Amino acid sequence: MTMQVPDTLEVGGESLRMHANPLGAYFAMAGIASPFYGFLSANWRGYVGAWAILGDRLYLAELRGSDQNEQPIVLKDLFPGYTDRVFVHWFSGEIRCPNGERIQAATRHIYRCEKDRVFTVRRGVVTGHRIVHNEPQKPIQQELDIPKFLRKQQ
Amino acid sequence: MSDFQLYGAAYLALSFLVSLWLWRYFKKETKQSPFVLDAMNALHPPRPPRRFESVREALVMITAVSANTVIWPIFVGNILTRRWLAYKAAPTVESTPLRERHEDLAEARGYLSERLSVAEIEAREMIKDPLSAVPSVPFGHLYVAWLAFKSRHVEADGFWAFSIEREFGDGNYRLAGYAVLDGTKVIDEFLTEGH
Numbered sequence: 001m002t003m004q005v006p007d008t009l010e011v012g013g014e015s016l017r018m019h020a021n022p023l024g025a026y027f028a029m030a031g032i033a034s035p036f037y038g039f040l041s042a043n044w045r046g047y048v049g050a051w052a053i054l055g056d057r058l059y060l061a062e063l064r065g066s067d068q069n070e071q072p073i074v075l076k077d078l079f080p081g082y083t084d085r086v087f088v089h090w091f092s093g094e095i096r097c098p099n100g101e102r103i104q105a106a107t108r109h110i111y112r113c114e115k116d117r118v119f120t121v122r123r124g125v126v127t128g129h130r131i132v133h134n135e136p137q138k139p140i141q142q143e144l145d146i147p148k149f150l151r152k153q154q
Numbered sequence: 155m156s157d158f159q160l161y162g163a164a165y166l167a168l169s170f171l172v173s174l175w176l177w178r179y180f181k182k183e184t185k186q187s188p189f190v191l192d193a194m195n196a197l198h199p200p201r202p203p204r205r206f207e208s209v210r211e212a213l214v215m216i217t218a219v220s221a222n223t224v225i226w227p228i229f230v231g232n233i234l235t236r237r238w239l240a241y242k243a244a245p246t247v248e249s250t251p252l253r254e255r256h257e258d259l260a261e262a263r264g265y266l267s268e269r270l271s272v273a274e275i276e277a278r279e280m281i282k283d284p285l286s287a288v289p290s291v292p293f294g295h296l297y298v299a300w301l302a303f304k305s306r307h308v309e310a311d312g313f314w315a316f317s318i319e320r321e322f323g324d325g326n327y328r329l330a331g332y333a334v335l336d337g338t339k340v341i342d343e344f345l346t347e348g349h
Contacts, residue, residue: 025348025349026295028348029296029299029345030296030298031299031302054285055284057283059285059287079295085287086287087281087285087287087288089283089288089294090295092328092347092348093349122347123346123347
């Protein structure tokens with residue numbers, strides 16, 4: 001699987017890669033199908049979102065994507081009347097943001113850095129923040145089991 | 155055909171029938187409502203198949219069927235025991251009023267916390283934001299979905315707040331929201347939290 005283009009999370013003036021999918025949760029909870037279409041193997045979601053933590057709340061600040069007919073879809077198309085930001089009250093969970101130098105992950109599909117900044121969110125409100133320090137990993141056995149000539153070249 | 159071969163063939167035939175029954179049983183046991191499935195799919199999006207995925211799945215299936223041929227009596231015993239314990243623990247609901255039945259149910263099931271009217275739910279689910287980035291209606295950006303959910307049911311159906319928290323892998327998962335009951339059965343749910 002190709003590594004996916006991440007959404008970004010802006011917090012305290014810093015822009016981080018974001019490993020979470022709050023918009024997917026919105027589609028499921030709203031009972032609607034995603035209008036986005038993934039044209040690229042590097043972006044199956046079909047969109048890239050810019051999220052932000054302002055105060056103690058999570059907002060969706062910008063959205064860029066397109067539908068099956070390659071018509072652009074932006075924030076106000078999904079949330080009519082909201083052009084600047086949307087309060088992400090539907091999302092609960094952890095947002096992991098890799099931070100620092102990139103280090104070796106168990107599989108090449110995972111973007112792993114020296115540390116992860118992890119934000120805990122409950123119904124759109126950030127209730128916690130912690131830093132997890134990571135160690136380089138050996139490739140998992142499953143990948144080593146694949147004959148060398150079949151392995152995708154890095 | 156010797157007696158040994160006859161008993162062996164009968165055992166294998168019985169194993170095959172039990173395999174079919176177990177397959178149907180687990181398929182039914184693990185069935186979730188489409189809404190919850192959608193939520194789980196969104197939270198853990200399906201990934202493209204890995205290399206040799208079909209070969210791996212075939213090997214898993216062959217191993218499972220072979221193992222089941224030998225140890226199916228343990229599975230069947232476990233399922234029957236669980237059913238018997240569930241039957242014994244179930245509240246006797248036939249002779250009690252509906253409301254008390256629901257209270258029994260809430261206690262028995264553990265995840266239904268309280269029965270609420272639509273007005274109570276809408277009052278507690280008004281979402282406010284200092285930057286005005288959410289509409290001033292119940293459930294905010296999920297208001298249209300709430301209207302659709304509400305329109306599918308009448309108040310008499312019984313709207314219950316629920317919260318499910320379980321360990322899952324290295325962490326926990328939590329689902330919360332409102333469920334609608336028909337008698338003793340949850341027939342629909344509206345999620346406010348899912349992770």
